[in-house]
Amino acid sequence: METEKSNLQKMLEAGEFAITAEIGPPMSADGETVREKARELKGNVDAVNVTDNQTSIVRMSSIGASCLAQSEGVECVMQMVMRDRNRIALQSDLLGAWAMGLKNLLVLSGDHQSFGNHPGSKNVYDVDSIQFLQAVTNLQENGVFIGGSKCKAPPHFFLGSTTNPFADPEPLQLIRLEKKINAGAKFIQTQCVYDLERFERFMEKVRERGLHERAYIMAGIFVNKSLKSIQMTQQVAGMSVPDSYVKRFEEAEDKQAEGVEIAVELVKKLRTVKGIKGIHIMAVGWEEIVSTVIRQAGFLPRPVV
Amino acid sequence: MIVAEQKPIDELIRSLEGFKKIVIASCGTCVTVCMSGGEKEALAVQGLLEANAKEKGQDISVSVVDLKRQCDDEFIDDLEAELLDGDVVLSMACGVGVQFLAGKYADKVVLPGLNTTFYGAAKELGYWTELCAGCGNCLLERTGGICPIARCSKSIFNGPCGGSQNAKCEIDSEIDCAWQLIYDKLTAMGRLDTLLEIHEIRDWSTSRDGGPRHLRKDDVNLDDAGK
Ligand code: SF4
Ligand code: SF4
Numbered sequence: 001m002e003t004e005k006s007n008l009q010k011m012l013e014a015g016e017f018a019i020t021a022e023i024g025p026p027m028s029a030d031g032e033t034v035r036e037k038a039r040e041l042k043g044n045v046d047a048v049n050v051t052d053n054q055t056s057i058v059r060m061s062s063i064g065a066s067c068l069a070q071s072e073g074v075e076c077v078m079q080m081v082m083r084d085r086n087r088i089a090l091q092s093d094l095l096g097a098w099a100m101g102l103k104n105l106l107v108l109s110g111d112h113q114s115f116g117n118h119p120g121s122k123n124v125y126d127v128d129s130i131q132f133l134q135a136v137t138n139l140q141e142n143g144v145f146i147g148g149s150k151c152k153a154p155p156h157f158f159l160g161s162t163t164n165p166f167a168d169p170e171p172l173q174l175i176r177l178e179k180k181i182n183a184g185a186k187f188i189q190t191q192c193v194y195d196l197e198r199f200e201r202f203m204e205k206v207r208e209r210g211l212h213e214r215a216y217i218m219a220g221i222f223v224n225k226s227l228k229s230i231q232m233t234q235q236v237a238g239m240s241v242p243d244s245y246v247k248r249f250e251e252a253e254d255k256q257a258e259g260v261e262i263a264v265e266l267v268k269k270l271r272t273v274k275g276i277k278g279i280h281i282m283a284v285g286w287e288e289i290v291s292t293v294i295r296q297a298g299f300l301p302r303p304v305v
Numbered sequence: 306m307i308v309a310e311q312k313p314i315d316e317l318i319r320s321l322e323g324f325k326k327i328v329i330a331s332c333g334t335c336v337t338v339c340m341s342g343g344e345k346e347a348l349a350v351q352g353l354l355e356a357n358a359k360e361k362g363q364d365i366s367v368s369v370v371d372l373k374r375q376c377d378d379e380f381i382d383d384l385e386a387e388l389l390d391g392d393v394v395l396s397m398a399c400g401v402g403v404q405f406l407a408g409k410y411a412d413k414v415v416l417p418g419l420n421t422t423f424y425g426a427a428k429e430l431g432y433w434t435e436l437c438a439g440c441g442n443c444l445l446e447r448t449g450g451i452c453p454i455a456r457c458s459k460s461i462f463n464g465p466c467g468g469s470q471n472a473k474c475e476i477d478s479e480i481d482c483a484w485q486l487i488y489d490k491l492t493a494m495g496r497l498d499t500l501l502e503i504h505e506i507r508d509w510s511t512s513r514d515g516g517p518r519h520l521r522k523d524d525v526n527l528d529d530a531g532k
Contacts, residue, residue, distance in 0.1 A: 128464070172500065175500050183503060
């Protein structure tokens, strides 16, 4: 079946430096807030990730919010975590999401439910993210579900996943990245980078393995708004934030301006790292700033492919 | 072994309310080793229940029956008279023992005295950790003898997740990241290359997900069973 590729895929394949952002759906059934966030980003990003009950807090579903955002003219990357659904529900949602017009899919493990507002919930993890990437690839390329039965009209998502250059053990994180690419991930978004030195080291090893030529790797950045927010970021498991950035927030008079300046600075540096094909900008709780960062970093207007 | 911990005494007092003649049944196997439901612990609970009753002016009697193994007729039948000599049995065995007694004596009230928690072992004196989840299809040959199902908080087969830091799991700094342990062990064994293989999707039907499990061995006869 011939289907049109996603905008994100076309951008990356055309060799354009891609920009994605992130929308966290509301903890309510209010669709207007999603539409509003989408309108703010429209034209400024190539696609926007829509998170899936991030940090294990119940929110509007990624599929629902993605459809709303797309109806405002912003292409979405539907995120799917492995925490809450078994293989039956995951595959069923894939079919529904594709039928609703979603074209990009990002598969990730998800935070453990103990972090969120339903710590007593069941921990599903029927399949892990690498197994699911492989299953989606098999469904898309061979039309076969996990259980072995045939799917007459399979979806054709542009398939992606994540990597965390700052998690341990580092050699195994690299192996895992390679496994994700072997399993069919075509694009990879990294955990937010503050620690450029460690990131450079990681990318060097990525290049040694030739992984940057097998998947489009987009560097993640986080836009912090205040001293407290960067301090919290520093505490997150699997994050590496050098103290120098915390210090800059301490000393800055205008914390918000400093946050933007740091983000723009990081984007400009990351752009020059060999093997990086795009930037993924996260600004949880400060999503309205993303367009400013993109503009100041000189990424506007977005090319049309 | 099966690791269990005692229910809070207040919960036991509440669940035993109204019973006058209480028989506590301890168990001499796993729960004795993990110091939660052996004779010693049963005697301690007896003391607490008696003290509570005395304080409240209630007239009750509490006795202890020490069963060698609470999930086997053989060890129960000899002590049956004492065991049934009350209006309630507080079982201090694991969930298996509680159910064994409840099923064996149709009209008997049998209450659980423990919370059965996991299959594990003592890592150090007085500290037990979970090691196996009884999945019904052991894969330890592929992970250096460290179980990702029981020991990784997300039961990831192609780990670790992005939350592994300094050898600890993202959910609790007291929990070792199973995938760090697997990595270390496979490195020491010189078998790190095996981790590049994608561990395929699992068939959970051998696990609890496939419904309650049972095992029949047709070739077992009474001689083999030593009876
Ligand atoms: S793989 Fe299954 S049987 Fe083996 S240790 Fe893990 S849970 Fe137990
Ligand atoms: S940190 Fe390690 S043990 Fe914890 S969920 Fe991730 S891979 Fe599993």
